[in-house]
Structure formats: C-alpha cells, structure tokens
Amino acid sequence: RRRSKSKLPPSPPWRLPLLGHLHHLIGRLPHRSLHDLHLRYGGRGKTGLLLLQLGRRRTLVVSTAAAAADLFKHHDLAFSSRPHNAAAHKQTYGSRNVSFAPYGEHWRQAKRVVVVHLLSARRVDAFAPVRAAEAAALVSRARRAAQAGEALSLRELVYGYTNAVVTRAAAGAAGATAERIRRLMAESETLAAAGFQADGVLPDAAAAVFRRVTGLEKKIDGMVDDWDRFLSEIIAEHEQRAPPAPGQAGGGDIVDVLLQLRRDQQGGAGKGFELTDDAVKAITKDMIAAATETTAVTLEWAMAELARNPRVMRKLQDEIARVAGAGDAVAEADLSRMGYLRAVIKEVLRVHPPAPLLIPRESMADAALQGGRYEIPAGTTLLVNAWAIGRDPAAWDAPEEFRPERFLAGGAAGGGGSRPAVDFRGTDYQLLPFGAGRRICPGINFAQPVLELALASLLRHFDWELPAGVRPDDMDMVEAPGLSAPPRVPLVLVPKSTVPYSFSILYLI
Numbered sequence: 398r399r400r401s402k403s404k405l406p407p408s409p410p411w412r413l414p415l416l417g418h419l420h421h422l423i424g425r426l427p428h429r430s431l432h433d434l435h436l437r438y439g440g441r442g443k444t445g446l447l448l449l450q451l452g453r454r455r456t457l458v459v460s461t462a463a464a465a466a467d468l469f470k471h472h473d474l475a476f477s478s479r480p481h482n483a484a485a486h487k488q489t490y491g492s493r494n495v496s497f498a499p500y501g502e503h504w505r506q507a508k509r510v511v512v513v514h515l516l517s518a519r520r521v522d523a524f525a526p527v528r529a530a531e532a533a534a535l536v537s538r539a540r541r542a543a544q545a546g547e548a549l550s551l552r553e554l555v556y557g558y559t560n561a562v563v564t565r566a567a568a569g570a571a572g573a574t575a576e577r578i579r580r581l582m583a584e585s586e587t588l589a590a591a592g593f594q595a596d597g598v599l600p601d602a603a604a605a606v607f608r609r610v611t612g613l614e615k616k617i618d619g620m621v622d623d624w625d626r627f628l629s630e631i632i633a634e635h636e637q638r639a640p641p642a643p644g645q646a647g648g649g650d651i652v653d654v655l656l657q658l659r660r661d662q663q664g665g666a667g668k669g670f671e672l673t674d675d676a677v678k679a680i681t682k683d684m685i686a687a688a689t690e691t692t693a694v695t696l697e698w699a700m701a702e703l704a705r706n707p708r709v710m711r712k713l714q715d716e717i718a719r720v721a722g723a724g725d726a727v728a729e730a731d732l733s734r735m736g737y738l739r740a741v742i743k744e745v746l747r748v749h750p751p752a753p754l755l756i757p758r759e760s761m762a763d764a765a766l767q768g769g770r771y772e773i774p775a776g777t778t779l780l781v782n783a784w785a786i787g788r789d790p791a792a793w794d795a796p797e798e799f800r801p802e803r804f805l806a807g808g809a810a811g812g813g814g815s816r817p818a819v820d821f822r823g824t825d826y827q828l829l830p831f832g833a834g835r836r837i838c839p840g841i842n843f844a845q846p847v848l849e850l851a852l853a854s855l856l857r858h859f860d861w862e863l864p865a866g867v868r869p870d871d872m873d874m875v876e877a878p879g880l881s882a883p884p885r886v887p888l889v890l891v892p893k894s895t896v897p898y899s900f901s902i903l904y905l906i
C-alpha cells in the first residue's frame with residue numbers, strides 16, 4: 398500500500414471526514430480555487446496533477462498543457478466515461494443522451510449519430526438561412542436600442558439569438574416555443590447544480606434522502622415531466638407532418654433527422670442502441686442544452702473583452718468593414734476571410750472557456766500517467782481545468798493579457814515565430830475549451846458560424862460603449878458560479894450605430 402501511495406499525485410493537506418478537500422472549494426469558484434490549489438500544492442516540479450478527495454469522489458485535477466497532453470495522448474480511453482449523477486441521470490432519460498452517457502455502446506452509437514447525421518458540415522451549412530435570419534433580428538434589436546440611445550443587456554440580447562438559432566435548428570421551433578425552452582433550461586440549470594452538489598458529497602442513499610427532505614427530488618421530477626411533455630409535443634408535431642422529401646433542401650431540423658433515421662433503420666444503428674422515443678428526446682434535449690448557453694456565454698465574454706479593449710474592437714471593425722464591404726449585412730461566405738475575428742474568438746475561449754472544468758469524466762481502468770510516475774486507480778473522477786490551462790505560463794506568453802494577435806497564422810502559442818496557429822479542435826493541448834479525445838465536443842462546427850456571424854454583425858453595425866461613468870478598468874471580469882461561467886455582473890453596453898440611416902432602415906422592416 399505504501400508503494401502505491403507514493404505513486405499518487407500530490408494532494409493538499411487537511412482532509413476532513415466526509416468532505417475530504419471540499420472545504421478548500423466551498424464558497425469559491427471551483428476552477429479558480431483548483432487553480433490556486435495547483436499553484437500551492439502541485440508539487441515542486443509542477444506536474445500539472447493534483448489528487449483531491451471531493452466529498453465521496455477521488456478526483457484527479459489536470460491544470461497544465463503538458464499534463465493534458467500526456468493524458469489525452471496516452472490515456473484518453475481509460476478516462477472516457479462520465480461519473481454517475483442521480484440528478485443528471487433522471488434529467489437525461491437514464492443517461493440516454495450523449496453528454497452524460499457512460500462509455501459504452503449507447504454512447505458510441507449516439508455520438509456517431511450526432512457527428513455523422515446531426516452536426517455534419519452539410520447539415521450545419523443547411524442551417525445557414527436560420528443563422529442569417531436570426532443575425533438580422535439580433536441587429537434590429539440592437540438598432541432599436543441605438544436609436545433610442547438606450548443601454549442594452551448583452552446577456553439578454555445574445556441569449557435571445559443563440560436560443561432562437563438552436564431551437565429552430567433542433568426542433569424547427571420559434572417564438573413562444575423558444576421562450577418555453579428558455580424557461581425550462583433556466584430552471585433545469587439551477588436544479589442540476591443543486592443535485593450535483595448533493596450527489597458529489599454524500600453516498601447514494603444519503604444523497605437520495607437529502608434530495609427528498611429538501612424538496613429537491615420533487616422539483617427535479619416536476620422539471621423532468623415539464624421537459625417530457627414539451628419534447629413529446631414536438632415529436633408528435635413532427636410525426637404528424639409529412640417528412641422532408643429525400644434531397645429536399647436542408648432535409649429538416651434535428652428532430653426530423655432523428656425520426657427519419659428511426660424510420661430508415663427501424664431502431665437505430667445496431668445492437669445496444671435504439672432510437673426509441675426516449676432516446677430521440679434525450680438527444681434533442683442534449684443538443685439544445687449543450688448549444689444554447691455555451692454559445693451565449695462566449696458571445697457575452699467576447700463583447701466584454703472588446704469593450705475593455707477598444708484597440709481590439711477597432712481592429713476587428715476595420716477587418717469586418719474591409720471584407721464585408723459597405724453597408725450590407727455580413728454574409729457567411731465572408732467569415733472565412735476574417736482571420737482576426739477567428740483569432741478574437743480563440744482568445745475569448747482561452748481566457749473564458751464557458752465550461753471551465755469541461756464535463757467531468759471518470760476512469761474505467763487503472764492508468765499510469767507521465768511515463769509511470771503516477772498511478773491513478775480506476776473509478777477516479779477527472780476534472781480538466783481548461784481555465785487554468787489557458788493561463789499556463791509554460792504554454793502562453795503574458796497569459797493574463799487579452800491579445801488575439803497570438804493566434805494569427807504563423808504566430809506561435811505565445812505570439813511571434815513561425816509555428817502554425819494554435820486551434821481549439823483538441824490537438825493543441827494548451828487550448829481546450831471544447832475538450833479533446835473521444836469525448837470532445839461534437840458541436841464545434843455548429844458553434845463556429847453561430848459565434849462568428851453574431852460577432853461580425855454586432856461589430857459591423859455598431860460601436861459599443863460602456864455606460865457613462867464606467868471605465869474599462871472598473872469592469873468585473875470574474876465568472877458567476879454554475880455549470881457554465883458567464884460574467885458574474887451581466888454585461889451592459891450602449892450601441893452607437895455606424896451604418897448610414899438608409900441602410901439601417903432595412904433592418905427595421
């Protein structure tokens with residue numbers, strides 16, 4: 398026992414009964430306190446690993462790019478499951494979605510369906526008209542505020558946009574339905590966070606008692622029923638109307654595609670996976686939940702950084718004006734020529750990853766990390782601290798500076814040099830906002846044009862100013878607690894129109 402203990406990664410002192418090291422995190426943002434713990438107790442050689450006992454879960458925390466590279470290159474399979482969580486299990490039809498499904502045949506087949514059929518490049522292209530219409534609606538909302546000289550809540554503005562794009566792409570729904578999804582999602586997030594906490598600390602039976610006694614169980618059940626009623630209605634509506642004809646432009650929304658797959662394959666892609674009603678609902682809900690908040694949070698942080706860095710805002714506006722030409726709406730075809738826009742989005746995701754600890758994973762087998770220096774037993778929860786990795790001084794020059802230029806082609810991670818630009822697709826381990834390996838986010842291709850088009854449109858048509866009396870240095874750049882990490886102080890900015898009145902009329906009609 399002594400020998401294997403010496404092969405465990407470093408741990409902080411003061412491990413309390415029941416809580417373990419949880420008291421180090423209480424009342425603070427987990428990604429920030431885990432980063433502090435890594436700096437303080439991560440060992441002399443800073444191996445990038447820390448082993449904590451968080452309530453009942455033995456937890457490995459990865460905090461540097463080098464440690465993430467070793468983990469994802471050599472041990473990804475061992476760490477490809479997800480820890481069981483009773484609240485999440487209930488909300489996902491028994492973990493029949495992708496995000497929370499344990500590693501196994503269901504997850505493999507469901508992820509294949511998502512990657513090949515729901516989020517392929519062709520499918521994402523087919524949603525271009527939805528993005529264009531919602532970007533125009535976004536601009537016209539901002540224009541009304543600009544003409545009235547009013548300040549705008551950026552959170553409301555960008556959440557309305559991502560919510561509309563995602564619900565239309567997933568379920569063909571708009572208007573009142575999008576509003577219903579928005580309410581369901583806000584309530585689910587609060588309940589999921591509470592459920593996660595109870596489950597993380599207490600053994601199963603005690604966590605179940607805690608949920609019952611506090612009324613949490615009843616609220617979760619109510620929420621599960623509300624979602625189920627809503628998703629059943631959507632499926633029924635889709636089944637009643639004629640399916641999109643083969644080859645029809647777009648081929649329908651995500652629910653259409655799932656129902657068509659079910660008709661074609663009579664129960665899915667093979668053994669261990671059936672596209673039952675529950676699976677269709679779980680996957681549809683997963684797409685909506687995984688896409689809406691993450692993209693909205695990225696846009697809110699992007700606007701906050703631009704407001705704080707007027708030099709970057711001006712440089713970006715110049716690029717957009719140069720590529721998009723005068724007056725007109727930004728066309729998606731132009732986005733690929735906006736290198737600085739892409740660099741800005743990467744820099745935002747480096748400094749403010751919307752899922753700072755990714756989604757927790759769990760190891761299925763013993764793993765010998767860093768060439769056998771450390772042995773991690775099976776059943777260990779894994780947290781990859783993407784927020785800390787984005788600030789790793791061994792991987793980034795001046796990590797606290799917001800400097801998109803570091804991502805321009807030919808620039809090395811830290812800026813300058815001739816290496817290819819760092820990307821966020823899971824092979825550059827210093828930039829992991831979407832994760833890496835088998836569990837990497839399958840939504841990158843969907844998220845990218847949603848983010849780029851919104852940002853280019855908002856910057857094309859308006860200058861964005863801080864409300865009177867607020868200086869860039871006064872801005873609070875700390876995250877709110879929760880599953881995603883928006884700014885803790887919702888961003889408010891004042892749009893000033895940059896487009897001549899004759900063009901702006903087009904956006905009001």
Ligand code: HEM
Nearest residue numbers: 495496687688691752755756830831832833836838840844
């Ligand atoms: C800025 C936008 C987004 C960010 C930052 C983001 C981030 C993430 C992260 C960190 C993970 C966990 C990866 C891991 O465990 O290693 C994940 C998983 C996932 N994401 Fe995203 N995501 C975004 C947008 C989307 C979109 C638009 C969709 C779908 C339309 C989506 C669908 C999913 C799904 C289904 C998973 C689960 C994958 C699995 O467990 O195998 N995401 N995402």
